[in-house]
Amino acid sequence: MGGDFAPQVTVEGAHAALAHLSEQTTLVLFGDRAALAAADNYGLLDDPRVEVVHTTEVIAMGDHPVKAFAQKNDSSIAVGFRHLCGGEIAGFASAGSTGAMMVGCMQAVGQIEGVIRPAIATAFQTARGGEVLLLDVGLNADCKPEVLAQYGIFGSIYARTTLGIENPRVALLNIGEEAEKGNLLTKATYPLMAECGATGAYNFVGNVEGKHLLTGEVADVVVCDGFSGNTLLKTVEGFYHILQGKGVHVPFLEGLNYENVGGTPVLGINSTVIIGHGCSSALAITNMIRLTERAARTDMVSQFKRAFKH
């Protein structure tokens, strides 16, 4: 039950999520039971689908993620990962320390054998209403061509299983549409992704430029290094905030609001983990929980394992 505005906002968001979750889903809350109860003006804890696992420690913003994850054994993040690894929960999400969440992903959950580097992804709503998945959005600032080619597999599986996109069109973010365009990285990546397309690993549709990212017309999955992806993500967020500030309200823009996105899936690891924004509102918490259920109910992780089994 982390996040900058926990537990109040987290409890509120969790309660609102219940209305959307399957009757078969159990929502397990990790946090201080008394604090949760004090914040519960909604009857959240009385719902038969809700369980509380009491934790006594908190990983703070200033804590060193690796140390905190190891030492604060009874924090909600540490306990949550133990439950995830033990199979007691099918997916885990938190708006708490992003650093500690990543430590949990890499150390407790671990990456899938054959994966060179896990990635984090963001889904944007496109101008025509569907979603486009961008990855990596910041986990690996420097990527090798082989890493980007694998991200095509990540994105394709996530888009198919969790976003519900059939035969997702996978593209490489580039500065020209022609195969020979690009920087050293994208020029070296293109033939590897084309090979993945040829062998049927995924539906590679070639290069896509920034101007086509949000149209939804060219690609469902856009692969790039974490520097480019993070920059793009933040530019779009900045654009969104400027237009909000100027009183522009159109549905397309609302689809770019992080509160509606739900969070950032960590892909290429042995379980389903979603990282929420630290400053999550109740709406963002609700959508984070809904996204986690959506991803955990698919066979995403086993599809990942099959894809990387050689």
Added chain:
Amino acid sequence: MGGDFAPQVTVEGAHAALAHLSEQTTLVLFGDRAALAAADNYGLLDDPRVEVVHTTEVIAMGDHPVKAFAQKNDSSIAVGFRHLCGGEIAGFASAGSTGAMMVGCMQAVGQIEGVIRPAIATAFQTARGGEVLLLDVGLNADCKPEVLAQYGIFGSIYARTTLGIENPRVALLNIGEEAEKGNLLTKATYPLMAECGATGAYNFVGNVEGKHLLTGEVADVVVCDGFSGNTLLKTVEGFYHILQGKGVHVPFLEGLNYENVGGTPVLGINSTVIIGHGCSSALAITNMIRLTERAARTDMVSQFKRAFKH
């Protein structure tokens, strides 16, 4: 008088520009005199400030830029560069072949001694009304740290002389605000730019993230490699087009319309050259000419030369 819609639109745009140009400015048109006259429904060619230099060849879209520039000696681009290098004109702009324009910049005009790599830049209107300059936006997809550090000088001089920004704040595009954040390139670039800040080469204000690019609150000049810059530029353009298509019209967005930007200055070379969009409308041609006058009337090039004189 190049551009996809030349000469009709080019003549129209040039005529509209006249009203904004100084009485001391001469507008020299390079192109087929008969074609210009046939397109001139505005009395452009009768204006005492207008001169025509007759040219007989055209560099076409499909032409190889290097070959075309060398062989089509009497094209408007080749003749224009000869006039520029001969000092007969103070600045040169075209919406014709971007490739041939770049060949002219590199081969005919040449880069300033001490400059490692020239750059192309784009000015965006910011949310608070001023401008922010982004460079490089596509000339050098792969940059070394030393190149980016020099781009701070380029941007600072252009912002001061042509955009009229006093003591421009120069920032490095990055994926975090802290000095130690980034990919290999930006981590290596930061100390070099900090050194430029310390020695007074420019006013370095540190890292800036994509979300702050268009706010105008953090930086006046944002330096990045050409891959990142081109991607950002095209993402912003794409965003603009989507919102236009959805009927959103606010002044901030209009400031991002390429027609109002005027064109792309080529920086780090021995003269003033502005490259227009191939698909320039009359309004874009007008603003390209106005920008060229604005840049050519400053001492930008001599400031560049002084900055790189060691």
